[in-house]
Amino acid sequence: xxxxxxxxxxxxxxxxxxxxxxxxxxxxxxxxxxxxxxxxxxxxxxxxxxxxxxxxxxxxxxxxxxxxxxxxxxxxxxxxxxxxxxxxxxxxxxxxxxxxxxxxxxxxxxxxxxxxxxxxxxxxxxxxxxxxxxxxxxxxxxxxxxxxxxxxxxxxxxxxxxxxxxxxxxxxxxxxxxxxxxxxxxxxxxxxxxxxxxxxxxxxxxxxxxxxxxxxxxxxxxxxxxxxxxxxxxxxxxxxxxxxxxxxxxxxxxxxxxxxxxxxxxxxxxxxxxxxxxxxxxxxxxxxxxxxxxxxxxxxxxxxxxxxxxxxxxxxxxxxxxxxxxxxxxxxxxxxxxxxxxxxxxxxxxxxxxxxxxxxxxxxxxxxxxxxxxxxxxxxxxxxxxxxxxxxxxxxxxxxxxxxxxxxxxxxxxxxxxxxx
Amino acid sequence: xxxxxxxxxxxxxxxxxxxxxxxxxxxxxxxxxxxxxxxxxxxxxxxxxxxxxxxxxxxxxxxxxxxxxxxxxxxxxxxxxxxxxxxxxxxxxxxxxxxxxxxxxxxxxxxxxxxxxxxxxxxxxxxxxxxxxxxxxxxxxxxxxxxxxxxxxxxxxxxxxxxxxxxxxxxxxxxxxxxxxxxxxxxxxxxxxxxxxxxxxxxxxxxxxxxxxxxxxxxxxxxxxxxxxxxxxxxxxxxxxxxxxxxxxxxxxxxxxxxxxxxxxxxxxxxxxxxxxxxxxxxxxxxxxxxxxxxxxxxxxxxxxxxxxxxxxxxxxxxxx
Numbered sequence: 145x146x147x148x149x150x151x152x153x154x155x156x157x158x159x160x161x162x163x164x165x166x167x168x169x170x171x172x173x174x175x176x177x178x179x180x181x182x183x184x185x186x187x188x189x190x191x192x193x194x195x196x197x198x199x200x201x202x203x204x205x206x207x208x209x210x211x212x213x214x215x216x217x218x219x220x221x222x223x224x225x226x227x228x229x230x231x232x233x234x235x236x237x238x239x240x241x242x243x244x245x246x247x248x249x250x251x252x253x254x255x256x257x258x259x260x261x262x263x264x265x266x267x268x269x270x271x272x273x274x275x276x277x278x279x280x281x282x283x284x285x286x287x288x289x290x291x292x293x294x295x296x297x298x299x300x301x302x303x304x305x306x307x308x309x310x311x312x313x314x315x316x317x318x319x320x321x322x323x324x325x326x327x328x329x330x331x332x333x334x335x336x337x338x339x340x341x342x343x344x345x346x347x348x349x350x351x352x353x354x355x356x357x358x359x360x361x362x363x364x365x366x367x368x369x370x371x372x373x374x375x376x377x378x379x380x381x382x383x384x385x386x387x388x389x390x391x392x393x394x395x396x397x398x399x400x401x402x403x404x405x406x407x408x409x410x411x412x413x414x415x416x417x418x419x420x421x422x423x424x425x426x427x428x429x430x431x432x433x434x435x436x437x438x439x440x441x442x443x444x445x446x447x448x449x450x451x452x453x454x455x456x457x458x459x460x461x462x463x464x465x466x467x468x469x470x471x472x473x474x475x476x477x478x479x480x481x482x483x484x485x486x487x488x489x490x491x492x493x494x495x496x497x498x499x500x501x502x503x504x505x506x507x508x509x510x511x512x513x514x515x516x517x518x519x520x521x522x523x524x525x526x527x528x529x530x531x532x533x534x535x536x537x538x539x540x541x542x543x544x545x546x547x548x549x550x551x552x553x554x555x556x557x558x559x560x561x562x563x564x565x
Numbered sequence: 566x567x568x569x570x571x572x573x574x575x576x577x578x579x580x581x582x583x584x585x586x587x588x589x590x591x592x593x594x595x596x597x598x599x600x601x602x603x604x605x606x607x608x609x610x611x612x613x614x615x616x617x618x619x620x621x622x623x624x625x626x627x628x629x630x631x632x633x634x635x636x637x638x639x640x641x642x643x644x645x646x647x648x649x650x651x652x653x654x655x656x657x658x659x660x661x662x663x664x665x666x667x668x669x670x671x672x673x674x675x676x677x678x679x680x681x682x683x684x685x686x687x688x689x690x691x692x693x694x695x696x697x698x699x700x701x702x703x704x705x706x707x708x709x710x711x712x713x714x715x716x717x718x719x720x721x722x723x724x725x726x727x728x729x730x731x732x733x734x735x736x737x738x739x740x741x742x743x744x745x746x747x748x749x750x751x752x753x754x755x756x757x758x759x760x761x762x763x764x765x766x767x768x769x770x771x772x773x774x775x776x777x778x779x780x781x782x783x784x785x786x787x788x789x790x791x792x793x794x795x796x797x798x799x800x801x802x803x804x805x806x807x808x809x810x811x812x813x814x815x816x817x818x819x820x821x822x823x824x825x826x827x828x829x830x831x832x833x834x835x836x837x838x839x840x841x842x843x844x845x846x847x848x849x850x851x852x853x854x855x856x857x858x859x860x861x862x863x864x865x866x867x868x869x870x871x872x873x874x875x876x877x878x879x880x881x882x883x884x885x886x
Binding site: 229255331390391533541551 | 630632633651713718719720735738740743830832833849851
């Protein structure tokens with residue numbers, strides 16, 4: 145007779161125990177933070193996705209806002225940045241898709257019916273929003289997302305290092321390359337733009353006097369200026385003056401703060417962290433002119449809140465978006481200026497945000513207004529990837545820029561044809 | 566003669582012939598028991614393996630962008646797109662280079678480790694565990710350790726620290742593809758992760774080789790060492806070697822985690838699965854093209870596996886005896 149038979153566990157009791165555990169598991173799942181549990185207020189449950197912001201306190205802030213809302217139980221999923229896009233896109237195809245999520249305006253999401261029309265909640269306050277933000281979220285007269293923050297991106301530099309090396313703030317790409325060479329010493333590299341250089345692709349194109357797409361949604365990046373710019377970037381990449389293989393990505397200011405480089409491309413969100421680490425020993429400047437005919441540029445990135453059009457509670461989700469990102473101005477200012485620095489897309493809030501009125505923050509706002517380029521809703525993820533491949537192939541791998549751009553043209557045109565016919 | 570003995574003689578198999586307690590319903594049926602125990606797994610297999618495969622094949626014939634329930638049939642367009650796509654074809658070349666590196670090196674290293682551990686008289690279990698432990702580590706964790714600590718491109722990376730002792734400048738191991746140092750990082754990470762597992766397979770096979778063979782060889786004058794290894798050990802390990810090479814090749818085809826984490830967003834060093842993820846699934850959400858690529862890859866893996874099995878005589882050993 146087996147040991148099992150000798151024990152008090154009969155087959156029947158084993159089955160009973162297994163069934164009990166399964167039931168207990170189901171009940172336990174109900175109590176988890178899965179966004180589907182019994183909610184407060186009206187009993188409506190909403191789930192929202194956020195990518196993991198690097199600044200301390202941001203996750204708690206988002207949860208605090210959600211908790212303050214009494215018409216639905218809003219839960220938050222805070223997703224590691226690198227996984228955010230893939231997780232969001234994959235989940236949007238399932239029944240577990242979030243009711244709300246932050247992302248950038250992209251037309252394919254509208255064409256495929258993934259995001260809801262928010263015109264009715266934005267229209268009454270439309271005039272208080274940055275017009276460029278409204279434009280970048282509008283398709284056929286309908287507005288598909290509420291901008292939460294604007295994030296200008298530029299170069300941050302160590303004033304003392306530039307003074308010591310007798311380097312002026314660069315205004316052209318050639319000057320930037322010369323500065324990087326002079327600022328490179330034994331332990332410090334002159335410049336850091338991220339290992340993949342993705343953050344500077346659009347700024348380089350704009351600084352060459354070109355654009356991603358033109359008004360007719362045709363390719364506008366394939367110009368002699370951009371080709372010249374790519375060749376210069378290749379020269380910079382192989383110069384030995386670029387910080388490569390840094391422990392953190394370019395969106396994190398640690399490389400500049402820790403003295404690994406003298407100049408770093410980053411976003412305005414990093415300002416409080418840099419101020420804390422370096423005091424006043426830093427400044428900002430826009431992406432320099434790529435070619436003589438170009439103009440300095442700043443990428444005005446940012447994040448917007450979208451409502452999942454295929455969600456179970458579209459109206460409740462829209463109501464929450466209206467409450468938080470349109471009505472609650474104190475939360476919007478808190479979100480934009482209490483953690484990292486961002487520019488509030490609402491003109492009234494931007495004008496009253498005292499933290500953005502002085503020092504480098506004010507300079508960041510000036511660069512945003514003077515040199516800024518906003519998201520183009522027609523420039524989709526597949527097109528973004530195509531130009532990332534151009535940089536990978538030509539700047540990092542030495543492929544002929546013309547050939548790399550031709551290859552990108554084929555991919556972008558395929559995408560444009562599918563989107564616009 | 567006792568009653569018991571008489572009954573035994575009359576009924577040689579009493580337990581089977583006289584059911585003192587008749588079994589109830591289906592519980593005694595072997596068929597019922599078979600389905601009871603295999604049913605849940607078969608259902609799981611059908612739902613989580615076969616249904617997605619069939620769905621993927623179905624999707625590959627549709628324009629399936631941003632949806633997995635498409636309605637626009639486009640025939641073989643996705644297949645044409647993937648087969649004429651330089652990057653997808655290039656990923657097969659990457660795989661070939663990777664397999665050419667990783668299959669023989671892992672085979673040789675795991676066999677060497679097995680031979681070493683097998684010879685140990687003391688602490689064999691300890692060393693067996695030490696070499697096997699990396700198998701328990703996830704590929705993602707190992708990739709991050711390799712990337713952040715050992716092969717970090719800055720001065721405090723372990724390898725760059727060692728190079729600095731010899732006056733050599735920092736190397737951006739994973740950023741600059743010229744020269745392609747990234748292969749060193751990828752191959753060493755995978756060697757560390759999987760050699761221990763295959764060592765265990767070889768160890769088991771080594772312990773199954775009859776000692777009499779070595780004794781007979783010694784009587785016939787065979788010298789221990791290379792000669793014995795070449796003419797006895799290696800041929801006796803043929804079946805295991807074939808299985809190991811087959812598993813290594815399939816694992817190489819399925820490589821994703823360390824490539825994805827070590828070489829994020831490059832256009833080089835992309836094995837087929839990473840290429841499919843970037844180009845067709847992932848952020849681009851072209852599930853039709855992605856599925857077509859997956860089907861092509863599956864057919865390719867099946868073909869290579871069958872050819873390899875045929876070439877190396879996998880499973881033919883017993884029949885030929």
